Amino acid sequence: MALLRFAVFRFLTMLATLVVVSVLVFLIITLPPGDYLSNQINELRATGQSAGIAKAEFLRAEYSLDQPLWKQYLIWAGFMPGPHGFAGLLQGEFGWSFEFDKPVADLVGGALWMTVLVNLAAVLFIYAVALPLGILAAAKSKTWVDYTSAFVGYLGLATPNFLLALILFYYGNRYLNLPIGGLMDPQYEGQPMSFDKMKSVLIHLIIPTFVIGTSGAAAMMQRLRANLLDELGKPYVETARAKGMSEPRMLTKYPLRVAFNPFVADIGTLLPSLVSGSVLVSVVLGLQTIGPLLLSALKSQDLFLSAFVLMFVALLTLIGTLISDLLLALLDPRIRFGGRER
Amino acid sequence: MVDYNEGVAREPGVTALLTVENLSIGFGGDAPVVEDVSFAVEAGKTLALVGESGSGKTLSCRSALRILPAAAQVRSGSIVLCDREGQNPVDLMSLSEKKMQDIRGNRVSMIFQEPMRSLSPLHRIGNQVSEVLKLHRDFNAAERQKRVLAMFERVGFVDPARVYESYPFELSGGMRQRAMIAMAMVGRPDILIADEPTTALDVTTQAQVLGLIKDLQAEYGMAVVLVTHDLGVVANMADDVVVMNRGRVMESGSAELILGDPKHPYTKDLMAAAPEIPATPADRPDEADRDYILEMRDVNKTYILKGSAPWKPKTVVNAVRGVDFGVERGKTLAVVGESGSGKTTCARMALGAERADAGASILFRETADSDPVNLQDLDRDARLKFQRKAQMVFQDPYSTLNPRMRVKDALCEPLEIHGIGSASDRIDRAVEILKWVGLNENMLTRYPHAFSGGQRQRLSIARALMLNPILLVCDEPTSALDVSVQEQVLQLLEDIRDRLNLSYLFISHDLAVVARIADEVAVMRSGLVVEQGPPEQLFYNPKHPYTKALIAAQPEPEISRPIDLKIVAQGAGEPSSWPAEFRFIGADAPPLTETDPGHKVRAHV
Numbered sequence: 001m002a003l004l005r006f007a008v009f010r011f012l013t014m015l016a017t018l019v020v021v022s023v024l025v026f027l028i029i030t031l032p033p034g035d036y037l038s039n040q041i042n043e044l045r046a047t048g049q050s051a052g053i054a055k056a057e058f059l060r061a062e063y064s065l066d067q068p069l070w071k072q073y074l075i076w077a078g079f080m081p082g083p084h085g086f087a088g089l090l091q092g093e094f095g096w097s098f099e100f101d102k103p104v105a106d107l108v109g110g111a112l113w114m115t116v117l118v119n120l121a122a123v124l125f126i127y128a129v130a131l132p133l134g135i136l137a138a139a140k141s142k143t144w145v146d147y148t149s150a151f152v153g154y155l156g157l158a159t160p161n162f163l164l165a166l167i168l169f170y171y172g173n174r175y176l177n178l179p180i181g182g183l184m185d186p187q188y189e190g191q192p193m194s195f196d197k198m199k200s201v202l203i204h205l206i207i208p209t210f211v212i213g214t215s216g217a218a219a220m221m222q223r224l225r226a227n228l229l230d231e232l233g234k235p236y237v238e239t240a241r242a243k244g245m246s247e248p249r250m251l252t253k254y255p256l257r258v259a260f261n262p263f264v265a266d267i268g269t270l271l272p273s274l275v276s277g278s279v280l281v282s283v284v285l286g287l288q289t290i291g292p293l294l295l296s297a298l299k300s301q302d303l304f305l306s307a308f309v310l311m312f313v314a315l316l317t318l319i320g321t322l323i324s325d326l327l328l329a330l331l332d333p334r335i336r337f338g339g340r341e342r
Numbered sequence: 343m344v345d346y347n348e349g350v351a352r353e354p355g356v357t358a359l360l361t362v363e364n365l366s367i368g369f370g371g372d373a374p375v376v377e378d379v380s381f382a383v384e385a386g387k388t389l390a391l392v393g394e395s396g397s398g399k400t401l402s403c404r405s406a407l408r409i410l411p412a413a414a415q416v417r418s419g420s421i422v423l424c425d426r427e428g429q430n431p432v433d434l435m436s437l438s439e440k441k442m443q444d445i446r447g448n449r450v451s452m453i454f455q456e457p458m459r460s461l462s463p464l465h466r467i468g469n470q471v472s473e474v475l476k477l478h479r480d481f482n483a484a485e486r487q488k489r490v491l492a493m494f495e496r497v498g499f500v501d502p503a504r505v506y507e508s509y510p511f512e513l514s515g516g517m518r519q520r521a522m523i524a525m526a527m528v529g530r531p532d533i534l535i536a537d538e539p540t541t542a543l544d545v546t547t548q549a550q551v552l553g554l555i556k557d558l559q560a561e562y563g564m565a566v567v568l569v570t571h572d573l574g575v576v577a578n579m580a581d582d583v584v585v586m587n588r589g590r591v592m593e594s595g596s597a598e599l600i601l602g603d604p605k606h607p608y609t610k611d612l613m614a615a616a617p618e619i620p621a622t623p624a625d626r627p628d629e630a631d632r633d634y635i636l637e638m639r640d641v642n643k644t645y646i647l648k649g650s651a652p653w654k655p656k657t658v659v660n661a662v663r664g665v666d667f668g669v670e671r672g673k674t675l676a677v678v679g680e681s682g683s684g685k686t687t688c689a690r691m692a693l694g695a696e697r698a699d700a701g702a703s704i705l706f707r708e709t710a711d712s713d714p715v716n717l718q719d720l721d722r723d724a725r726l727k728f729q730r731k732a733q734m735v736f737q738d739p740y741s742t743l744n745p746r747m748r749v750k751d752a753l754c755e756p757l758e759i760h761g762i763g764s765a766s767d768r769i770d771r772a773v774e775i776l777k778w779v780g781l782n783e784n785m786l787t788r789y790p791h792a793f794s795g796g797q798r799q800r801l802s803i804a805r806a807l808m809l810n811p812i813l814l815v816c817d818e819p820t821s822a823l824d825v826s827v828q829e830q831v832l833q834l835l836e837d838i839r840d841r842l843n844l845s846y847l848f849i850s851h852d853l854a855v856v857a858r859i860a861d862e863v864a865v866m867r868s869g870l871v872v873e874q875g876p877p878e879q880l881f882y883n884p885k886h887p888y889t890k891a892l893i894a895a896q897p898e899p900e901i902s903r904p905i906d907l908k909i910v911a912q913g914a915g916e917p918s919s920w921p922a923e924f925r926f927i928g929a930d931a932p933p934l935t936e937t938d939p940g941h942k943v944r945a946h947v
Contacts, residue, residue: 234459235454235455235460236462236463238409238454239462239522241409242447242451242452243447243451243477243525244444244445244446244474245443245477246440246443253465254465257462257464257465258462258463331464332464333509333511334463
């Protein structure tokens with residue numbers, strides 16, 4: 001019951017944070033002088049193409065870019081009616097991408113799901129690799145198991161992702177016949193979801209997941225090992241041993257539970273770092289995620305597109321922290337019952 | 343060489359349950375830290391391993407369970423465990439790890455020093471305790487719970503079912519140690535190894551926990567190996583004693599012989615160092631006119647704790663209530679109480695580090711006839727001036743010295759802050775002060791890690807003296823030290839007090855330490871002073887049940903004077919359980935009334 005109240009409370013604070021983040025995002029994007037349309041208008045004027053100017057002027061008015069900044073923000077967020085009434089984020093209108101000359105929603109639609117898919121796969125990969133290796137390295141600390149896993153881990157941290165991507169593509173294609181680039185075979189693009197399409201996507205996911213996840217897994221493994229080693233020196237571990245527990249059982253029941261906290265707390269920060277960290281990889285691997293979109297939108301000052309992508313990343317982060325906070329409260333009674341102690 | 347080992351007198355035919363012979367343990371290639379140690383415990387008896395930190399007593403007892411640190415190697419020796427009839431000896435050294443797991447917690451169980459940290463913070467107490475039965479017995483879940491609840495009741499939990507569902511952080515230190523004992527006992531072991539089981543507890547709690555172990559031992563007929571540094575605890579518990587120093591056995595034999603007539607010089611030193619409430623009161627001249635260097639009048643301190651969430655109500659904690667006492671010039675006022683009694687808050691307020699609630703007056707007089715300064719409203723300059731005159735000595739010498747600062751820098755820093763003297767003046771002063779505290783000047787360039795606990799405490803005292811203060815607040819200055827070192831530090835504090843005419847506000851939980859150094863004692867409980875007076879009245883004519891309990895709970899190194907648990911239980915309970923004239927509930931406490939001249943008791947008269 002207390003947990004439910006905590007969840008509701010956390011959810012409300014998350015919404016408030018989201019509003020603050022949206023202000024910041026909008027401010028930062030509009031901070032550099034000029035915007036996509038005024039740049040375009042200047043360019044058109046210089047080359048004397050007056051037909052295009054009219055369209056650009058129309059768009060400026062259409063999307064209220066001629067209004068003062070604070071009004072622009074309120075209209076974009078949907079707190080204030082624009083030329084077409086309420087049509088902002090709150091109403092599900094994400095705006096227009098000037099660069100691609102398409103609504104942001106159409107442009108981003110497929111990429112959003114692909115981003116979520118790729119990153120979810122990477123997170124699962126990170127946890128699946130880091131958890132057993134980290135435990136093993138801590139339990140067998142200062143033996144060859146520890147040293148080997150540390151070596152592999154540092155290798156994973158030190159290799160540039162895109163380089164790893166190229167190497168894996170080459171050998172993966174040569175020996176395992178794995179596809180190069182993209183997230184599915186070309187014939188499935190734009191097709192409705194089917195079993196074959198899913199299979200194609202999964203096969204295409206193998207290398208990107210590995211590439212994006214390696215450094216995260218290496219970092220997390222080292223952190224888990226360090227946490228666990230700290231915990232192994234605590235007196236309650238000795239108590240468990242003195243009870244007559246076997247080493248593996250003792251390890252998984254007591255110190256791992258405690259060492260798990262930072263692991264869980266990481267979820268929140270893992271997601272955004274994956275999204276922004278995987279931009280380069282996505283470009284190299286030709287993945288249709290929002291990473292490359294964000295890059296080009298920021299370069300060309302495509303206001304609504306970049307604002308939307310940044311908001312999406314912020315939302316992922318906040319959801320991540322919300323999940324990790326709730327999980328922590330579930331896992332750790334000291335957080336759950338914090339108020340009961342004195 | 344004289345052989346001080348009288349051996350454990352054994353009736354013929356009775357073999358020991360656990361026999362350790364010629365045990366040597368070392369780390370890496372270094373000289374052994376435990377060397378040639380032998381001892382034996384019989385069923386139903388208690389063996390005490392006594393020694394100071396670093397004596398190897400803990401390693402010796404842990405080797406019986408083979409739970410030594412990974413880097414420790416057992417170099418030689420044998421450890422043999424027999425059943426209660428003295429039959430079927432098993433060599434624990436050569437046993438497989440799997441068979442060893444069957445012995446741990448089942449035939450030999452252990453309780454540890456720090457009940458705060460020896461239980462997993464994330465698992466319910468019931469889960470952790472019943473796990474022992476899950477590992478070693480074929481009971482079903484219901485049967486396990488039944489047995490654990492019965493054991494909880496046996497170790498003195500009023501509401502076993504609630505404790506079963508509790509997490510460790512919801513229990514007090516004494517309660518956690520009871521839970522640990524329940525965990526160790528629920529498997530009905532033949533041997534209980536208790537490693538400093540009461541060192542981290544308040545005296546009154548210590549007395550009750552020791553009493554509990556003794557009762558359980560009588561009831562289940564198990565053997566106890568008690569590891570301790572406190573000869574008072576030994577006298578109350580042990581049948582046989584092994585005195586250890588630097589990894590070797592100094593003397594062993596029956597408790598009566600060793601405590602009554604110690605032969606080895608090391609044992610004699612330990613006995614002499616044990617603090618004790620003197621048997622006869624010392625005479626003290628009566629003083630009519632009192633010259634207070636520090637007066638605390640009508641001092642209250644409330645803390646307001648935020649709720650765990652914004653909608654939860656705030657809780658108000660009355661840390662200190664109506665404290666009213668003074669430190670006389672050149673004298674020592676001791677404040678005694680358990681953890682949470684408000685004594686440290688008093689110390690902090692006496693230094694102006696914490697503001698008391700409105701209405702309090704905390705007055706500091708630099709000389710007998712100078713104007714008093716009220717510490718409640720000091721401006722920056724006045725505060726700086728006051729801080730030169732009043733300094734603090736802290737409890738833990740390990741954490742109060744910056745590990746990255748040389749002794750020289752640590753000592754000179756106060757002078758730098760106050761801009762006193764040139765660099766060479768400061769060094770001269772540091773050299774002089776080091777000499778006063780019994781250290782020498784070639785230590786100036788060292789870092790704190792090169793010093794032992796006692797030396798570090800001398801350094802803290804030296805640092806406090808650098809500014810030439812006239813008032814020292816000592817917050818448990820000896821509780822983190824070994825007994826023999828404690829004795830030396832107390833001696834030092836007494837010497838410099840008399841030499842420099844210092845005044846002390848001395849905070850402690852240990853009445854015996856206080857008995858030695860104090861001119862006036864205030865006993866605190868739940869933020870209130872319950873009894874106050876000169877030591878000769880307080881110790882020989884205690885009026886308040888809590889003071890009586892504190893005195894009774896003090897373990898003394900004499901077998902003829904065991905702890906009287908009845909007095910302890912009566913006084914150490916909740917204030918609402920005290921006899922009618924002392925009883926109070928919540929804020930409604932009786933007034934502090936003077937019964938004899940200078941002797942005040944909180945009671946209805």
